[in-house]
Amino acid sequence: MSLDGLLFQALNGLAGASALFLVAAGLSIIFGVSRIVNLAHGSFYMLGIYLAGTLAGGFGGAFGFWAGVIGAVLVVAALGALTEIALLRRIYAAPELYQLLATFALALIVNDAVLYLWGPEDILGPRAPGLEGAIDLLGRRLPTYDIFLALVGPAVLIGLHLLLARSRFGRLIRAATEDREMAAALGVNEKVLFTAVFALGAGLAALGGALQMAREPASLSLDLAVLGDAFVIVVVGGLGSIPGAYVAAVLVAEVKALCIALGTVSVGGFEVNLSKLTLVAEFLVMAIVLIVRPNGLFGRPQPPARVAGRGEPPLRPMGRNGGIVALGVVAALALLPLAEGAFPYAPVLAVDMLVAVIFATSLHFIMGPGGMHSFGHAAYFGLGAYGAAYAATQLGAPTFAALAAGIVAAGLGALVFGWFAVRLSGVYLAMLTLAFAQIVWSIAYQWEAVTGGSNGLFGVWPDAPLDTRAGLYLAALGGALVVVLLLRRVLFAPFGYALRASRDSPLRAEAVGIATGRVQWLGFALAGALCGLAGGLFAFAKGSISPEAISVGRSIDGLVMVLLGGVESLLGPIVGAGAFTLLQDSVMRETDYWRALLGALILAIVLIFPGGLMGGAARLWALATRRAAR
Amino acid sequence: MSVLTVRSLSKSYGGVRALDDVSFSVAAGELLALIGPNGAGKSTCFNIVNGQIRPDAGHVWIGGREVTGLAPRRIARLGVGRTFQIAAVFGSMTAVENVQMAMIAARGQSFGLWRPAAAHHRQAALELLGRVGMAELAERPAATLAYGDVKRLELAVALAGEPVLLLMDEPTAGMGAGERGALIALVRELVTERRLAALFTEHSMDVVFAHADRVIVLARGKLIADGSADAVRADPQVRAVYLGSGAAMAEEDGHP
Numbered sequence: 001m002s003l004d005g006l007l008f009q010a011l012n013g014l015a016g017a018s019a020l021f022l023v024a025a026g027l028s029i030i031f032g033v034s035r036i037v038n039l040a041h042g043s044f045y046m047l048g049i050y051l052a053g054t055l056a057g058g059f060g061g062a063f064g065f066w067a068g069v070i071g072a073v074l075v076v077a078a079l080g081a082l083t084e085i086a087l088l089r090r091i092y093a094a095p096e097l098y099q100l101l102a103t104f105a106l107a108l109i110v111n112d113a114v115l116y117l118w119g120p121e122d123i124l125g126p127r128a129p130g131l132e133g134a135i136d137l138l139g140r141r142l143p144t145y146d147i148f149l150a151l152v153g154p155a156v157l158i159g160l161h162l163l164l165a166r167s168r169f170g171r172l173i174r175a176a177t178e179d180r181e182m183a184a185a186l187g188v189n190e191k192v193l194f195t196a197v198f199a200l201g202a203g204l205a206a207l208g209g210a211l212q213m214a215r216e217p218a219s220l221s222l223d224l225a226v227l228g229d230a231f232v233i234v235v236v237g238g239l240g241s242i243p244g245a246y247v248a249a250v251l252v253a254e255v256k257a258l259c260i261a262l263g264t265v266s267v268g269g270f271e272v273n274l275s276k277l278t279l280v281a282e283f284l285v286m287a288i289v290l291i292v293r294p295n296g297l298f299g300r301p302q303p304p305a306r307v308a309g310r311g312e313p314p315l316r317p318m319g320r321n322g323g324i325v326a327l328g329v330v331a332a333l334a335l336l337p338l339a340e341g342a343f344p345y346a347p348v349l350a351v352d353m354l355v356a357v358i359f360a361t362s363l364h365f366i367m368g369p370g371g372m373h374s375f376g377h378a379a380y381f382g383l384g385a386y387g388a389a390y391a392a393t394q395l396g397a398p399t400f401a402a403l404a405a406g407i408v409a410a411g412l413g414a415l416v417f418g419w420f421a422v423r424l425s426g427v428y429l430a431m432l433t434l435a436f437a438q439i440v441w442s443i444a445y446q447w448e449a450v451t452g453g454s455n456g457l458f459g460v461w462p463d464a465p466l467d468t469r470a471g472l473y474l475a476a477l478g479g480a481l482v483v484v485l486l487l488r489r490v491l492f493a494p495f496g497y498a499l500r501a502s503r504d505s506p507l508r509a510e511a512v513g514i515a516t517g518r519v520q521w522l523g524f525a526l527a528g529a530l531c532g533l534a535g536g537l538f539a540f541a542k543g544s545i546s547p548e549a550i551s552v553g554r555s556i557d558g559l560v561m562v563l564l565g566g567v568e569s570l571l572g573p574i575v576g577a578g579a580f581t582l583l584q585d586s587v588m589r590e591t592d593y594w595r596a597l598l599g600a601l602i603l604a605i606v607l608i609f610p611g612g613l614m615g616g617a618a619r620l621w622a623l624a625t626r627r628a629a630r
Numbered sequence: 631m632s633v634l635t636v637r638s639l640s641k642s643y644g645g646v647r648a649l650d651d652v653s654f655s656v657a658a659g660e661l662l663a664l665i666g667p668n669g670a671g672k673s674t675c676f677n678i679v680n681g682q683i684r685p686d687a688g689h690v691w692i693g694g695r696e697v698t699g700l701a702p703r704r705i706a707r708l709g710v711g712r713t714f715q716i717a718a719v720f721g722s723m724t725a726v727e728n729v730q731m732a733m734i735a736a737r738g739q740s741f742g743l744w745r746p747a748a749a750h751h752r753q754a755a756l757e758l759l760g761r762v763g764m765a766e767l768a769e770r771p772a773a774t775l776a777y778g779d780v781k782r783l784e785l786a787v788a789l790a791g792e793p794v795l796l797l798m799d800e801p802t803a804g805m806g807a808g809e810r811g812a813l814i815a816l817v818r819e820l821v822t823e824r825r826l827a828a829l830f831t832e833h834s835m836d837v838v839f840a841h842a843d844r845v846i847v848l849a850r851g852k853l854i855a856d857g858s859a860d861a862v863r864a865d866p867q868v869r870a871v872y873l874g875s876g877a878a879m880a881e882e883d884g885h886p
Contacts, residue, residue: 312721312722313722313771314722314723314724314727314771315722317746489743489744490743492746492747492748493742493743493744493745493746493747494731494734494739494740494741494742494743494745494747494750495740495741495742495743496747497723497727497730497731497734497747498731498734498735498740498741500720500722500723501720501723501731501735503722504719504720504721504722504723505718505719505720505721507714507718508714508718508719508720508787509720509735510701510702510703510706511680511702511703511706511711511712511714511718511788512706512711512731512732512735512736512787512790512791513703513706513707513735513736513738513740513791514703514731514735514740515703515740516703519740519741522741
C-alpha cells in the first residue's frame with residue numbers, strides 16, 4: 001500500500017464522515033435538550049434519502065437535485081416536530097428503557113411506511129448537477145462530489161457552532177442542555193423549544209441522507225445501519241457534544257478507510273481481510289476510547305439513569321400452591337408430543353416458544369433484577385447459534401456437545417462485552433450493547449470462511465434421540481426448565497440479592513461492601529451464556545443459522561417479550577415469550593407489514609400498559625380481592 | 631487508642647481550598663460531631679474518610695491501617711458503616727432483607743449462588759432491627775416505609791457489618807424535631823454499648839450539644855476548634871464564625 005493510496009482513502013473517508021456527522025450531531029442535540037436517545041434517527045436519515053430522490057425527480061432540471069435536498073430536509077423536520085408533539089411529550093418522565101423502545105417502535109413504523117410508499121427495491125438517486133465529474137489527485141480519480149461532501153461536514157459544524165453561540169435559539173438550547181429545570185424556571189417555553197430542537201435534529205439527519213443519494217442507493221436497511229454507526233460516533237465523541245461528534249465521525253470514517261486501504265494483511269500466518277472487518281475496527285476504536293474516557297472524548301458524566309424496577313415489590317417464592325400449578329403445567333407440556341397426531345404443528349411451534357422463553361428469561365435476568373437494559377441480547381443468541389452450528393457441521397460434534405459449545409461461545413462473548421457494558425448505565429449501556437450486537441451480526445455476515453457469510457451455516461441437524469420433532473421438543477423443554485429454575489435459584493440466592501442491591505442503590509451497595517461492578521459483570525455473563533442455549537436450540541430446530549436470524553430485530557423482540565409479560569415479575573418473561581410467539585405466528589405471519597404492527601404493540605405497552613400482562617393481572621387481582629373483602 | 635485518625639487532609643477544587651490541613655481522631659466509644667457553616671468542608675472531609683473522594687494531601691488511618699484513597703467498598707469491608715444525607719436503602723427488599731443483604735456483603739458471601747439469601751443471618755438481622763425499634767416493620771418493603779423509619783433502617787444496615795467506625799452524614803436531616811432527638815439518643819446508646827467510634831455531621835445544634843462527647847468545628851476548610859461541647863460553645867472564634875448565620879449557637883434548632 002503506497003502513501004498516495006492511503007492519502008486518497010483518507011480523503012474518501014472525510015466524505016463519508018460528513019454524512020455520519022450530520023446524523024450523530026442531530027442525535028446529540030436532541031439528547032442534550034430532551035435526554036432522549038432517538039432510535040428513530042436512522043429512519044429520519046433513510047426518509048431523507050428516499051424523499052430527496054423522489055422530489056429531485058419530481059422537480060427535474062438542474063435545480064431539481066438541490067430543491068429535492070431542501071424539500072426532503074423540510075419535510076423530515078416537520079415530521080420530527082410532529083413526532084415530538086404526538087409521542088415524545090408523553091414519555092419525557094418515563095424510564096429510559098421505555099423511551100428507547102417507543103422511538104424504536106417509531107423506527108419500525110417508518111420502515112414499513114417506506115416499504116409501502118417506495119417498495120422493497122433499492123432506488124438509485126440522481127447525480128448532483130455540476131459535480132458529476134472527478135479530479136485527478138495523486139494519480140487517481142477523486143469524484144468532485146466527494147470533495148463537496150467532505151466540505152459539508154465542517155461547514156455544518158461551523159454553522160451549528162454559530163447557531164448555538166450567537167443566536168437566541170442557540171442560547172436557549174445551551175441553557176436547556178446545561179440545566180433544564182433552571183431554563184424552565186427562567187421562563188423558557190420548553191414545549192416550543194423541544195419541538196424546534198427535535199425538528200432541527202431530524203432535519204440534520206435528513207440532510208445527511210439527502211446528500212448521500214448521489215453516492216449510494218436508498219434501501220430499507222439504511223435506518224439501522226446508520227443508527228449503529230451514529231451510536232458508535234456519539235459514544236466515542238461524548239453524548240451531547242457536537243465538536244465531539246465531528247471528531248469521532250472523522251476518526252471512525254478514517255479507521256474504516258484505512259481498513260479498506262490496507263486490504264488483506266497477514267497476521268501470524270493468517271490472511272485477514274481488513275476491508276471486510278470495518279465494523280470490528282469501529283468496535284475497537286470505541287472500546288479503546290471507553291477504557292480511557294468512559295464518557296467519550298468530549299462527553300461529561302451523565303446523571304444517574306432512571307432504571308425501571310427500583311421500587312418494585314420484593315421477590316417472593318412461589319409457595320406450595322404455585323409450585324403445584326407449575327408442576328402440573330410442566331407435566332402437561334411433557335405430554336404434548338402425545339397430541340402430535342392431532343396437531344402435527346404443535347411441537348414445532350412449542351420449540352419456538354421454548355427458545356423464546358430461554359431468550360426472554362435470560363434477558364429479564366439482566367434488565368429486571370440487574371437493571372441493565374441490554375438492547376443487544378441477540379449477540380449472545382447469535383454466538384450460541386453459530387457456536388453450536390459450527391461445532392456440529394464443521395467439527396462433527398454430537399448435538400449435546402454442540403449445544404454446550406454454543407453456551408461457552410455465548411458466555412465468553414458476554415464476558416468480553418459485559419466487561420465494557422457494566423461500566424456504563426442508562427442510554428450509554430443501551431447503545432453499547434446494541435453496537436456489540438451489530439458487531440456480532442457483521443462478523444457473522446462478513447467472515448464467510450467460518451460463518452458462511454450471508455447464507456449462513458446449513459445442515460445443522462440434531463442426531464438421535466433429538467432427531468424427531470418430539471425428541472427436540474423434549475430437549476428444548478428440559479433446557480428451558482433448567483434455565484428458568486437455575487436463574488430463579490440464583491435470584492433468590494445472595495448473588496441475586498446483590499444484583500438487585502446494585503440496581504436499587506449503587507451508593508448503598510458499595511457502602512455495605514458489595515463489589516457492584518463485578519456482580520453486574522458476572523450476572524451479565526451468566527445471562528449471556530444461558531442465552532447461548534436458546535441460540536443453539538434455534539439452530540438445531542431450523543437446521544440452519546443465518547445473519548438475518550440474529551439481527552437487531554431479535555434483540556428488540558426480546559425486550560418486547562419481557563415488557564409484554566411484565567418486567568417486575570419473574571413469570572413475566574415466560575408469559576411474554578409465549579404470548580409474543582403466538583402473536584408472531586398467528587397475526588404477523590399474515591401480513592407484509594408486521595414491523596408496523598410490532599411497533600404499534602410496543603407503543604401500546606409503553607403508553608398504556610407499562611406493567612405488561614403480569615402487571616395488569618396483578619392489578620386486576622388486587623382490585624377483585626379488594627371488592628371481595630368489602 | 632483511636633479508631634479513626636485523620637492527619638493533615640487537604641483538598642482543593644479549582645482555586646478553592648475545601649479542606650486545609652485538617653487533623654483529628656475518634657476513639658472507640660466516642661461520639662464526635664463535625665459541625666461548621668455551609669461550605670465549611672464537612673461533606674468533603676466526610677467523603678474522603680469514606681473513600682468517595684481522594685485527598686490532595688494527607689492520610690486517613692482506620693484501626694491502625696492506612697486507607698487513604700481506597701474505594702468505599704474496601705473501606706466498608708474494613709469495618710466502616712455509613713449513612714447518607716439522603717437515606718439510601720434497597721427499595722425492592724423488605725426491611726429485614728436489607729439488613730440480611732448488608733450482613734451477607736460484610737461477610738463476603740455476595741457471590742453465593744445456591745442457598746437462598748432468606749436463610750442467611752435472619753435471626754441476627756431481626757435482632758438488629760429490634761434494637762433500632764423496627765421489629766414490627768421487618769417484613770415491610772423498604773420502598774413503602776415512612777422516611778423516619780427509612781433512616782432507622784439505614785442505621786441498622788450500617789451496623790450490620792459490626793463496624794468499628796460509624797459515619798453519619800446529617801443523620802437527622804429531613805426528620806421531625808421529636809424523631810431527631812430519639813435517633814441520636816439511640817445512636818448514643820449504641821456507641822456506648824458496642825464501643826463504636828462514631829463521627830457525624832449535623833446542622834441541628836441542640837442535637838449536637840445534647841449528645842456529642844466531643845465537637846470539632848470546620849470553617850472555610852480549616853479546623854478552628856476541637857473540644858467538649860461546653861468548651862466549643864464558649865469558644866470566641868466559633869461564636870464569630872456562627873455569628874453570620876443567625877442564632878445558631880442558641881439552644882434552639884440551627885437548621886436553615
